Amino acid sequence: MAARYNGNEVRLCKVEGEYHWHQHDDTDELFLVIEGELDMEFRDHTERMVQGDLIIVPRGTEHRPCARKGEVKLFVMDADGTPNTGDEATAFKPIEI
Amino acid sequence: MAARYNGNEVRLCKVEGEYHWHQHDDTDELFLVIEGELDMEFRDHTERMVQGDLIIVPRGTEHRPCARKGEVKLFVMDADGTPNTGDEATAFKPIEI
Numbered sequence: 001m002a003a004r005y006n007g008n009e010v011r012l013c014k015v016e017g018e019y020h021w022h023q024h025d026d027t028d029e030l031f032l033v034i035e036g037e038l039d040m041e042f043r044d045h046t047e048r049m050v051q052g053d054l055i056i057v058p059r060g061t062e063h064r065p066c067a068r069k070g071e072v073k074l075f076v077m078d079a080d081g082t083p084n085t086g087d088e089a090t091a092f093k094p095i096e097i
Numbered sequence: 098m099a100a101r102y103n104g105n106e107v108r109l110c111k112v113e114g115e116y117h118w119h120q121h122d123d124t125d126e127l128f129l130v131i132e133g134e135l136d137m138e139f140r141d142h143t144e145r146m147v148q149g150d151l152i153i154v155p156r157g158t159e160h161r162p163c164a165r166k167g168e169v170k171l172f173v174m175d176a177d178g179t180p181n182t183g184d185e186a187t188a189f190k191p192i193e194i
Contacts, residue, residue, distance in 0.1 A: 005127045005153050006176060008103060012151060030102045032129065032172055034149045052131045052170060054109060056102050073149060075129055075172070079103060 004080065011076045018066045027079035029057045031065065036072030040065055101177065108173045115163045124176035126154045128162065133169030137162055 003010045008027075012034070031040065031054070038049045040057075041064040047055060057063045065074075100107045105124075109131070128137065128151070135146045137154075138161040144152060154160045162171075 003151065003153050004125075005174065006105060006125050008105075010127065010151065010153070012149065028101075028103050030107065032131075034129075034131065052109065054100065054107065054172070056100050056107065075151070077102065 005077070007080055008077050009080050009082065013074055013076060014071050015065065015067045015074055016071045018068070019064055021062055021064045023060055023062045024057075024078060024082055025060050027082050028059050029063075029082075030075075030077040031055045031057070032075040034073040034075055036067065037069045038065055038067050038072045038074065102174070104177055105174050106177050106179065110171055110173060111168050112162065112164045112171055113168045115165070116161055118159055118161045120157055120159045121154075121175060121179055122157050124179050125156050126160075126179075127172075127174040128152045128154070129172040131170040131172055133164065133171075134166045135162055135164050135169045135171065 015038075031038070031049070033049045033051055033053050035051060040047045040049055040055050043062055047053075049055060112135075128135070128146070130146045130148055130150050132148060137144045137146055137152050140159050144150075146152060
């Protein structure tokens with residue numbers, strides 16, 4: 001599911017497993033956990049996120065979302081037209097809930 | 098709790114009871130239910146929202162969030178500096194989680 005908000009794209013998606021390291025140079029990225037447990041890894045530390053936890057990854061900051069304990073339902077927002085990986089060539093489409 | 102995302106203000110708040118009719122002329126407003134049940138009333142219909150449900154209220158659209166079945170944990174986003182009611186004089190501060 002995707003929607004638009006003030007020039008940003010909103011997605012509700014399910015994720016599972018390890019994503020890869022990436023960054024978005026032109027947009028902050030917002031993650032909110034709706035269900036499950038997510039490790040948001042940064043180069044110098046990891047934030048363990050559970051239901052209701054919110055992280056805003058500032059633009060230009062490397063990060064890696066990892067869902068190692070099964071499926072996680074996630075609310076994600078970034079600027080319109082941002083590929084998931086920050087790179088059009090390696091972007092993927094999230095699974096819809 | 099409040100944070101900033103791409104020029105928008107993000108709030109995680111608890112609400113209870115009926116809010117009043119209002120609109121924001123200069124910003125869309127995003128609501129995501131983290132826990133509980135919320136009736137989002139519009140002039141012509143009502144959307145019942147439960148965990149994981151998302152509504153983006155377009156700018157200029159009258160709405161009234163009502164939590165009639167106890168406390169609701171809510172993620173809310175609108176443009177930086179928007180009073181909750183769209184009117185500085187009647188704005189209130191949300192309770193922090």
